[in-house]
Amino acid sequence: MRIVIVGGGIVGAALAAQLLGRAEVVLLEAETQPGLGATSKATGGLRHQFSSPALVQLSLLSIPVYGAMPEAGFRQHGYLFVTADGNRLAAMREAVAMQQGLGVPARLLAPGEIAALVPGIRTDDLIGGTFCPWDGSANPTDALGAFLRRGVDIRLGCRVEGLLSGGGVRTTSGDIPADAVVVASGAWARDLLAAAGVDIPVGAYRRQVFVMTPPAGFPTGIPMTIDQDTGWYVHPERSGLLLFGGTDRDDRPGMEEVVDWDGLPRVLEAGTHRVPALSEAALVRGYAGVRALTPDDLPIVGPVPGRPGLWLSVGWGGHGFMHAPGGARVLADLLLRGTTDLLDASALSLERFSDPHRKGEQTAF
Numbered sequence: 001m002r003i004v005i006v007g008g009g010i011v012g013a014a015l016a017a018q019l020l021g022r023a024e025v026v027l028l029e030a031e032t033q034p035g036l037g038a039t040s041k042a043t044g045g046l047r048h049q050f051s052s053p054a055l056v057q058l059s060l061l062s063i064p065v066y067g068a069m070p071e072a073g074f075r076q077h078g079y080l081f082v083t084a085d086g087n088r089l090a091a092m093r094e095a096v097a098m099q100q101g102l103g104v105p106a107r108l109l110a111p112g113e114i115a116a117l118v119p120g121i122r123t124d125d126l127i128g129g130t131f132c133p134w135d136g137s138a139n140p141t142d143a144l145g146a147f148l149r150r151g152v153d154i155r156l157g158c159r160v161e162g163l164l165s166g167g168g169v170r171t172t173s174g175d176i177p178a179d180a181v182v183v184a185s186g187a188w189a190r191d192l193l194a195a196a197g198v199d200i201p202v203g204a205y206r207r208q209v210f211v212m213t214p215p216a217g218f219p220t221g222i223p224m225t226i227d228q229d230t231g232w233y234v235h236p237e238r239s240g241l242l243l244f245g246g247t248d249r250d251d252r253p254g255m256e257e258v259v260d261w262d263g264l265p266r267v268l269e270a271g272t273h274r275v276p277a278l279s280e281a282a283l284v285r286g287y288a289g290v291r292a293l294t295p296d297d298l299p300i301v302g303p304v305p306g307r308p309g310l311w312l313s314v315g316w317g318g319h320g321f322m323h324a325p326g327g328a329r330v331l332a333d334l335l336l337r338g339t340t341d342l343l344d345a346s347a348l349s350l351e352r353f354s355d356p357h358r359k360g361e362q363t364a365f
C-alpha cells in the first residue's frame with residue numbers, strides 16, 4: 001500500500017515513522033526544512049490532565065514515547081492547574097475522577113498544597129487545583145528530527161497543490177499517485193481540502209508566548225502552572241528561562257505569526273497577580289504561532305466519508321505535539337486494519353460534527 005502524507009510537522013512525521021515497514025510511505029513538506037509550522041512554535045508541554053477521555057487516552061499512548069526517546073529531552077515536572085472559581089473546581093473534580101479511572105495519578109489539591117508546590121504563589125483567593133506528576137515537557141523540534149531519522153522518506157520543498165481524483169496528489173514536483181492520502185498539514189489543511197470539496201471545521205488562531213528571565217532567587221523546578229481563571233501559564237524551560245502565555249486562547253484568528261504587543265500587559269497582570277515575585281521577571285522576547293482549533297478541541301483523525309483513500313490528521317490545536325505519537329498509532333490502525341482498539345475513534349471522526357446530539361467541549365488551552 002502506498003501512502004502519501006501531506007505535511008512534515010510533528011503529526012506527519014510521527015505518522016510516517018509509525019508506518020515504517022508496514023506500508024510504502026512518502027512524506028511531503030512544502031518548506032525546505034521540516035517542522036517550520038506550528039511544531040517550531042510549540043512550547044513542548046505534555047499533560048494527561050484533560051476533561052475528555054479521548055485526549056487523556058492520547059496522552060497515555062503518546063507521552064511514554066517521548067519518555068523513551070533520549071533526543072526529546074523529556075522532563076517530568078508536572079502540571080498544576082489552579083482556580084478561584086467554584087464551577088471550575090467542580091469541573092476539575094469531575095475530570096480528575098475520569099483521569100484516575102484511566103490510571104492517571106492526577107489529584108485535587110487544597111490551597112495549602114498548591115503553595116508548597118510553587119513557592120511565592122498567591123493562594124489567598126484560590127479554592128483549589130489539580131496536579132499530575134506524570135505531566136512534563138519535551139523538545140518538539142528534536143523529537144521531530146528523531147522520528148525522521150528512523151528512515152522516513154521525506155520530500156522537502158514539495159508543496160501539494162491538489163488531490164488527484166484517481167488517488168494521490170498533484171505537487172510542485174509532479175503528480176504522485178497513491179492508494180491513500182493523509183492530510184496532516186496543520187492550519188493549512190483547510191484550504192487544500194476546500195479546493196477538493198471537503199469542508200473541515202478547523203480554524204487558525206494565533207497564540208503568543210513571552211520569554212522571560214526569572215527574578216533572582218526564583219525557584220527552579222516548579223511545575224508548569226496554569227491559572228484556569230485567566231488562562232495564564234508559566235512554563236519553566238530547561239534553560240532556566242520562563243515562558244508566559246495563555247491569556248489569548250482563541251481571540252486572534254489568522255495565519256500571520258505576528259505578536260500583538262497590546263497583549264503583553266494582560267499576560268503580565270495575570271502572572272504577577274498569581275505569583276507576585278514575577279513582577280521582577282524581565283522580558284527577553286515574544287513570538288507567535290498558529291494553532292488549528294476545532295470547535296470541541298479534539299483533533300480530526302480518520303477517513304473522509306464518501307472520499308475513498310482520503311484521510312485526515314488535523315485540528316490538533318494546542319496539543320498536537322504531545323498527542324502526535326498516539327494519533328499516529330490510532331491512524332495507522334485505521335489505515336491498515338480498518339479499526340482500532342486503542343480508543344473510541346468515533347470521538348475523533350469528521351462525522352462527529354454532523355451529529356446533532358454531540359456534546360461540545362472546551363479544554364483548558
Ligand SMILES: Cc1cc2nc3c(=O)[nH]c(=O)nc-3n(C[C@H](O)[C@H](O)[C@H](O)COP(=O)(O)OP(=O)(O)OC[C@H]3O[C@@H](n4cnc5c(N)ncnc54)[C@H](O)[C@@H]3O)c2cc1C
Pocket residue numbers: 006007008009010011012028029030031034035036037038039040041042043044045046158159160161184185186187188189192207208209288289290291313314316317318319320321322323
Ligand atoms: C505558541 C504555541 C505553543 C504550543 N504549545 C504546545 C505544547 O506545549 N504542547 C503541545 O502538544 N502542542 C503545543 N502547541 C500546538 C502544536 O504546536 C501543534 O498542535 C502541532 O505542532 C501541530 O503539528 P502539525 O504537524 O499538525 O502542524 P504543523 O507543525 O503546522 O505542520 C504542518 C506542515 O504542513 C506543511 N504544509 C502545509 N501545507 C502544505 C502543502 N500544501 N504541501 C506540503 N506541505 C504543506 C507546513 O509547511 C508544515 O510544516 C503549541 C502551538 C503554538 C502555536
